[in-house]
Amino acid sequence: MQIDLLRAAPERRDELVALLDEQAALYQGLGTRDAERLRGYVLASFETVGLPREALPFVLEELETGLDPYPVAAAAKALRGAREVPDAAIRALAKALRRITSNNDYVRYDTFALGGASASGTTALDELVRTAGALASRSATLAEAFESANADRDRLPQGPGALDPSRPAEAGPASCGCCGAPEGRLASPVDSEAVAGLLLEDQAGRTFAFDAFFPGRPSVLAFFYTRCMNPEKCSLTITKLARLQRLIREAGLEDCVNVAALTYDPAYDGPDRLRAYGAERGMRFDARNKLLRTLGPFEPVRALFNLKVGFGPATVNRHRVEALILDERGRSQRYFAGTQWLETDISQIVISMAGQSAGTRRA
Incomplete structure (x- = not known):
């Protein structure tokens, strides 16, 4: 599969960015569910190849507006591949966490198949919370941004990677610096x-x-x-x-x-x-x-x-x-x-x- 080949070659990450375009040939003729899953698989790749600046707008959009747990959790994984994470991403991650808390599902990204959710592996909420933990010390605005999500702390997964503003940041792979998506x-x-x-x-x-x-x-x-x-x-x-x-x-x-x-x-x-x-x-x-x-x-x-x-x-x-x-x-x-x-x-x-x-x- 083309995506798997690109995942193994960080120097080709720009080709992965091109696959996020809604008009990319790999989505043509697919139903919404399958198109969303394929897009999510592409997004998840940036955790390991590094998240370049050009991919950040796609990540922000998914975190801010996405409903399907699979691509939303994939966008959270992608943020873990960023060298720098802007405040806009922190706010979008907070929105996604609140949204997926009531719309959770199993997800896996080590392999890909069209169709329904996997019955094993991690959950979308687990991925969002892990990213929150990894980013906790990277931004002074995180505690405020996650205030409402923390009110539902008893509903969130506990243990390693759980939301904790005091948890040390995890280093992500080197990539281009990220900034907010251009507006207007x-x-x-x-x-x-x-x-x-x-x-x-x-x-x-x-x-x-x-x-x-x-x-x-x-x-x-x-x-x-x-x-x-x-x-x-x-x-x-x-x-x-x-x-x-x-x-x-x-x-x-x-x-x-x-x-x-x-x-x-x-x-x-x-x-x-x-x-x-x-x-x-x-x-x-x-x-x-x-x-x-x-x-x-x-x-x-x-x-x-x-x-x-x-x-x-x-x-x-x-x-x-x-x-x-x-x-x-x-x-x-x-x-x-x-x-x-x-x-x-x-x-x-x-x-x-x-x-x-x-x-x-x-x-």
Whole structure:
């Protein structure tokens, strides 16, 4: 197996990083469960080959939003391969520990097979707690970050590796220094003309071309699908868009900014489903605020913005949390990915952009 060969060659760790991409060929056509297990097996490899800086965003995302115990525990193992662990990873590990405490399962990473969980070996919670113990003396913020998890101490595994802020740190293998995942970084230039005529349909059944909606004002564009089973991803994304709408209204710029989300699953997410999904999460719909689907394949949008989404036999099998800020010409300017973006951060950017655009028009 290719992954096993790479595990035995730390100098090839960059090839393992490439296998974390949601669009990697090894995930194509797999169902969500199998794709998650395969990804987890890749993540666990970084405990022994060392965790490079480029892999850290994937580890943080899994710890912050993952539900399946197998890849979440694998992300915890990966942290043990880091030379330096940022505070963001400590906070994400704390969240994962609280989440997996009530969703534990057996895991093993010495060999791989698709299918259900192993009935032997360690548990996901054991792996998370072992990592917590290994990192305890590496960060002054650990005790505070784990305060709520310590309240459930009697539910956690005891003995070697158990959560203990006084436990000495274990040395991990040498690797590149790690830092936090980039947030709101400048987006790569794209040719927006490639989708200018792409037909879209909104939650009310109205159809229009991509360039009939997005150009003319700054826009926030997020991505989701209604069949997503992870409340930390798509459901939270739409909830945050609703909060963003309120911030923009409070600034008096509701007519100057587009707020929209586009489904990965256009064949399933018709107008009625889009409208209900958004309304349940607080979105208000009007000419500037919409949930959308493509009329036709989603692929041109995925390719244009290089979206990190993979597809199985029926629907999405894995996707990253992603949001874009587009300028008034419909070109991507800022890109938020991996961990959950903050609506306050995005509102400050688009409110500034909208103010500048309004000033330019008045001039």
